[in-house]
Amino acid sequence: MAFSVGVQLFSVRNEMQANLYDTLKKVKAIGYDGVEFAGLFGHTGAELRDMCKDIGLNPISAHVPYADMLKDPEGVIGEYKTIGCKFIVVPYLPKNEFEDPENV
Secondary structure (H helix, E strand, O other): OOOOOEEEHHHHHHHHHHOHHHHHHHHHHOOOOEEEEOOOOOOOHHHHHHHHHHHOOEEEEEEOOHHHHHHOHHHHHHHHHHHOOOEEEOOOOOHHHHOOOOOO
16 A cells, blocks of 8 residues: 655755755655645745645645744735645744743
């Protein structure tokens, strides 16, 4: 039984910063089918959607800082929805969020 394998692009964030499109092509070439984004690297959701489509990658999810989700949840959700991501993950909470019981 075959199954798809994805990669969290945070693992190659330096390469993504240097050349996003080529890094996505390399990710596909080494056998990954899906990706979890960790930033847009100066591109729009539409641009990333088109890159993924061109390369043949499935944009599964994105991990987004908590502060970004608080600041503009509709904008963040809309951008990643445009890309085609079905899920958004907040990868961690800042330490100060645990200092006040009401925040927790």
